[in-house]
Amino acid sequence: xxxxxxxxxxxxxxxxxxxxxxxxxxxxxxxxxxxxxxxxxxxxxxxxxxxxxxxxxxxxxxxxxxxxxxxxxxxxxxxxxxxxxxxxxxxxxxxxxxxxxxxxxxxxxxxxxxxxxxxxxxxxxxxxxxxxxxxxxxxxxxxxxxxxxxxxxxxxxxxxxxxxxxxxxxxxxxxxxxxxxxxxxxxxxxxxxxxxxxxxxxxxxxxxxxxxxxxxxxxxxxxxxxxxxxxxxxxxxxxxxxxxxxxxxxxxxx
Numbered sequence: 001x002x003x004x005x006x007x008x009x010x011x012x013x014x015x016x017x018x019x020x021x022x023x024x025x026x027x028x029x030x031x032x033x034x035x036x037x038x039x040x041x042x043x044x045x046x047x048x049x050x051x052x053x054x055x056x057x058x059x060x061x062x063x064x065x066x067x068x069x070x071x072x073x074x075x076x077x078x079x080x081x082x083x084x085x086x087x088x089x090x091x092x093x094x095x096x097x098x099x100x101x102x103x104x105x106x107x108x109x110x111x112x113x114x115x116x117x118x119x120x121x122x123x124x125x126x127x128x129x130x131x132x133x134x135x136x137x138x139x140x141x142x143x144x145x146x147x148x149x150x151x152x153x154x155x156x157x158x159x160x161x162x163x164x165x166x167x168x169x170x171x172x173x174x175x176x177x178x179x180x181x182x183x184x185x186x187x188x189x190x191x192x193x194x195x196x197x198x199x200x201x202x203x204x205x206x207x208x209x210x211x212x213x214x215x216x217x218x219x220x221x222x223x224x225x226x227x228x229x230x231x232x233x234x235x236x237x238x239x240x241x242x243x244x245x246x247x248x249x250x251x252x253x254x
Contacts (some may be wrong), residue, residue: 004053005065020245021056021063021110022103024096025049028072028117029085033160033214035182036168037175038083042070044164045116047171048143048234055238061245069095072117077206081213093125097132104133110244114141114237118158137249141240143233152229157185157216165218166226179219183212 001008027042037043046068053063071087079086096113103111113122126138144163155162160182169176187210194200209215 002050002054004057004063005050007067009064017062019062019064019108021061021112021241022108023049023053023063023065023112023114023241024099025065025068025114025116026072026092026120026122027068027070028074028119029070029083030072030074030078031081031084031213032164033183033185033212033218035177035179035218036160036165037172039070040160040164040168041072041117042068043172043175044167045114045143048116048230048237049114051230051234052237052241055234056241056245059238059242061238061242063241063245066099071095073119073121075119075203075206077204077208078213080207089121089125092120092122093128096122096125097129100129100133100136100138104136109135109249110137110139112139112141112241112244114143116143118144135249137244137252139240139244141237143237146233146236147229152225152232154220155217157187157214159185159210159216160214160218161185161216162218162221162225163216163229165221166223167230168226169221169223170226170230173223179221182218183214185210185212185214185216185218187215 003009003013025045027045029038031038032040049065053065056063071085073089074084074086078084100111115122122140126140130136130138149156149163153162189196
């Protein structure tokens with residue numbers, strides 16, 4: 001039993017102490033090239049949350065990792081792929097607000113939303129929810145943005161790429177097909193300069209952008225690369241958890 005994982009924790013443990021911080025891992029359910037599981041975003045985010053929580057727990061931070069939400073926002077062209085579960089922001093808002101309400105009335109006032117899916121955008125949701133719960137603190141962590149991929153990986157990309165493949169190879173090697181069966185993750189760029197130079201943004205038309213649903217070549221991925229990357233980001237997240245557990249939110253800006 002890990003006392004910082006809610007799904008593994010019992011009532012006796014829960015009532016034996018007060019918890020200071022809750023973590024809500026949030027992923028998606030979608031194809032990840034040919035070689036990675038549909039649950040990649042949720043699986044990796046749940047394990048990253050657990051590893052960071054463990055590092056914080058041994059430093060006396062009373063943290064609890066909530067069950068992972070596997071429902072993400074999908075792009076046009078992804079939505080129609082078999083078993084790709086599109087969950088629009090309006091639905092995510094309802095789910096998140098209900099979880100915040102439950103924690104708030106249980107006197108758990110510090111929440112980290114840990115996002116593992118690039119299509120999710122929690123900032124406007126958090127801004128909408130916070131005024132309804134005075135004294136509640138909600139932070140957003142997007143672990144895939146904490147360090148530059150080039151520090152650990154040779155290939156770029158942002159979906160079923162070398163980075164994500166290395167993470168799943170490290171945590172769940174049994175779920176990864178041999179890399180000679182993976183697609184190359186080639187992605188087409190739009191024929192609009194303003195989109196390529198970020199003058200403007202529009203959702204990617206996924207079925208037009210990529211043939212294998214991946215963006216980024218995974219062929220150079222290794223479990224060792226994943227382990228080194230995860231060690232750095234989970235340690236950084238754990239440091240924040242410890243800091244957050246200690247602070248009085250009323251003193252945040254004093």
